[in-house]
Amino acid sequence: MIRLLLLFRVADAVRNATVRWPLSAHTGTHHIQLWVGQPPVLQTLILDTGSRLSAWVCEPCPHCGQHQSARYYDPLQSSTSSVTLKVHGFSDNNTTTCQFPVSVREQSQCLLQQHYTEGSRWSAYEVTDLVTLSVGHDEDDYEASLPYSTVAFTFGCQTKLTGLFTKQLADGILGLEYSEFSFLSTLRDHGILSLNEAETSPDAFSLCLTPTGGWMALSGALLEKHQTPMLHATLNRQTTKGMYSVIVQAIWVGTLCLTCDETTDEFIQAFATGRGTILDSGTTDTFLPQALADAFQEAWEEQTGRQFTERTGSYTEREWKRLPVLTLVFEPGHVNITIPPEHYMERKAGGTNIWSNRIYVDEPEGAVLGINAMMGHDILFDWKRGTIGIAPAQC
Structure with a gap:
């Protein structure tokens, strides 16, 4: 309750x-x-x-x-x-x-x-x-x-x-x-x-993106599109000048958490270096910290039975169904973004079973969460209040 x-x-x-x-x-x-x-x-x-x-x-x-x-x-x-x-x-x-x-x-x-x-x-x-x-x-x-x-x-x-x-x-x-x-x-x-800043800052805006378009809204969220209530992640306004940088607390590859024990503090720190982890609608793909590469590869192989590759590959229907959902958890700990395979994998034209992976684990500092991480959510960017609102949504 x-x-x-x-x-x-x-x-x-x-x-x-x-x-x-x-x-x-x-x-x-x-x-x-x-x-x-x-x-x-x-x-x-x-x-x-x-x-x-x-x-x-x-x-x-x-x-x-x-x-x-x-x-x-x-x-x-x-x-x-x-x-x-x-x-x-x-x-x-x-x-x-x-x-x-x-x-x-x-x-x-x-x-x-x-x-x-x-x-x-x-x-x-x-x-x-x-x-x-x-x-x-x-x-x-x-x-x-x-x-x-x-x-x-x-x-x-x-x-x-x-x-x-x-x-x-x-x-x-x-x-x-x-x-x-x-x-x-x-x-x-x-x-x-x-409007009343107690609710939302006047220059806040939300983006609700789909593969073919979506919506931009001002001074509020698209509540009628939300599947669950919007929760709010904390913006890191200390290391960025106007960029929307969130504070990552955990990352999951399917059912495996890469950052949930004491030996993985370095992975969390990797998300915070440089500009930190930014939400960037001008970038199509998602780039995770290079420091996670070995752990990510191991978790991917355990979940899928296949080697992780950023190149084009062929997947059967069974292999496709075994691809993991990626989940990033943000401060204060109950806010997350989920990236299903239909968002991070791109099918080659012509309706074939050839797909390109659009997740890269090679960012030297911090991480960039591009459009394929943002899709399927209504995201409220509110710099003045220091928050990013996130709600799963039918955009």
């Missing part, structure tokens, strides 16, 4: 989100669409809880590849745009200070760059314009979107891309790490996300 009462109170403490947007997915990456400028241009952006800057391709960008949008945003063609510093073709009344702490003031522009772990990077200059999150997926949704989230927002106007950014479907990226210059902070500052 005490346990049931605790869960009831936890569920009561979570506000149901009243504003939500549909997401789409392509090759393992989840996207949201927004309108930029006047006349409005529809842009498709990666949702990335693992980075803080927002930027998308702008005209002209001759070496930026082909992306989702029929046309790129052009600040010179928008009647509501302003560049942070004076650029040829803009009026003299533009602002004169850089908005982003990471920007470099160089002659007539505030320039910024972003590098990512897998090697991609982009260069951009700061622009401010009207931005509206789209409630749908096509050109007819602009008027319906206007009442919810139209704000003047400062972002990066990309002029150069390298690596995966030149090949991806998305036009750019929406950084969802906590920072005072994020899109969610801008919505909060304009009063769009104001």
